[in-house]
Amino acid sequence: MTLQPVVNALCVVLPFLYAAVTAAYGLSFFGDYPRLARAKTPALIVVVAVHLAYLVLRSAAFDHPPITSVFEIMSVLAASIAVGYAYIELRTRASATGFFILLLAFAFQTVSSLFIRDRFDIPAYLHSTVLGFHVSAALLGYTAISLSAAYGFLYLMLYHEIKSSRIGQIYTRLPNLETLEMMSHRAEVFGFVALGVAIVIGVLWLPRVFDRFSYWDPKLVTTVVIWSLYALALGAKRRLGWQGRRTMIITLVAFGCVFLSMTVINLYLSGFHSFH
């Protein structure tokens, strides 16, 4: 296994790379560093490339795609957020939101790098195609709600600045409230649907594969609770005409639960779900 040292080294380096590129975005958002501002996007592309290389090498080194534990999935999620953001930035040439979104990628990758373990013995059920759909849907869902939360957070910061008439850098650099709300909302709807698909596949498929399957699996329960929170937020928006601050707060609370469920709950479990 000659690839393993390289994979392990990249695993250690990646959080630092994300920290550096996120700091570059932060500094050029809050301060005035023209050189840094020019260098940040190419730097992000390099980091994304390193991350994708890491995922490919990891798959090769351990002979399975990096979706067998929550911490592997977190790394894929971080990459997915970074790729998603890089795509948006290259398309729109707007880099103001970069710092806040990359902060999430940094957080996910850091948690992943800290707790990831090298596994070769992959149970047979992890080679299933249904699992592929389940994980892909969940991943898309989590990426979308991460972006939704980032835009929601930016909305609240800008909302607060305008409301309190203390206008600063946030006001100058960010797009308008309506646009932020719309971006957050669209990402949320997408994430909600994708997570719904993941839950449905999971609930239909898991009992057939696992004898120990329980509907009280903490992961399943928290995911359903989170999904319901999103349902509530979207429902309140549609039915009760909720707008702006209140829905953004629900979005952020729901995302807080997502992050907690992915990190804290999983720390006490051996696998992604309690039944494997």
Next chain:
Amino acid sequence: MNLHAIGISHNTAALEIRERMWLSDDEIRAVLPRLKAAKHFDECVLVSTCNRTELYGLSAGEGPDDGTMTRLLIEAKGTPAAVGPAHFTGARAGRAVQHLFRVAAGIDSMVIGDIQILGQIKDAFHLARESGTMGPVLNRLMQATLHVGKRVRTETSICEGAVSVSYAAVELASKIYADLSRKSVLLVGAGETGELTLRHLQGKGIGGVAIANRTREKAEALAASFGGTAVDFDRIAEALPAADILITSVAGPAYVVGPDEVHRVMRVRSNNPLFIIDIGVPRNVHPGVGKIDNVFLYDVDALSSIVDRNLEKRKGEIPKVTRIIREELAAFFRWQNGLEVGPTIQEFRQQVEAIRAEEVRRNVNRFRAEDRELLDLVTRRIVNKILHRPTTALKQEAESGGHGEDLLRRVNALRELFGLGQNGEAPREE
């Protein structure tokens, strides 16, 4: 070649004096060729805006002094009453260029960073070209000036942020709403600032306009001019739910809008954001309204503080702008110095060489045939050694991009002492 500038601006004269010196495009077209024909200048340009009227002229020698320049400019406008030399300031050579760059960069403007002036300077140079008073130096100066303006706009934020209450309000509206063409505004009262804000909003393409005023006729007249509708003053509450932006500027001690009303309105509006601009003094909108979710309430003080902060921020950018001006001045002087110094040195060398050659020719017969070649060599060496120090010093100074005036004086002294350009040979410009 020497550049002179003379001008009247908001720094030296009040508006009623400045406006007497304002020249229309036609007047400028008439004046510039006259100045050139009278041999005051080889090249000249006149910039005239509501804040300044400035004449820049280029002459081969010392050129007219400040007093003469002032007189020429005042006469150009037909000697208006109450305008005197005390209202004018002048600058020469490097300082004149620096002044023009400062004006173009917006740091000499009445409101710092107002670089509307850049377009006006561009127009002034075009007028000079039309009038046939542009030459190679002013042409280069125009390019350098526009370059300064462009760099200042892209490399600094001296033009960013609203610097008037009405514009600050419009900027806020664009930070709340994505598309103003789908939003409506309700103006209550018909004050000057309210109207100005409405005008700015219309400039940004606001969708609908409704106007309420105590005098119905006034509301109707104003609504007609904005292509909007007039609303009865006592029916504001009914018109409010349809408005995304409310501007109030009513005189009177009572609040026009209170929290209960806005709560009701927000329910009807499905909590869609509402931006309220309260320009009235005393305030027209109850301060409690600002606490309601999705309602953004700004009064005159809040808007003024945004303006003050923006102005402070703009002032903070001045060092960056000054650095850009310094860099561009050096680049311009390098070019101009090359223009002055290169041909002078060449002419100087040619003249001394001509003297040497002539003396050698006259006296060559006094030497033996085998020494003649040596004579040529030795005299050449002596001449070269004498010329080496002054010419390299001049060249170095020219290349350093130093301030034009000292260098110009030295070049002129050299030309005068050695009588350069006086034997029918005009110095080459390029």
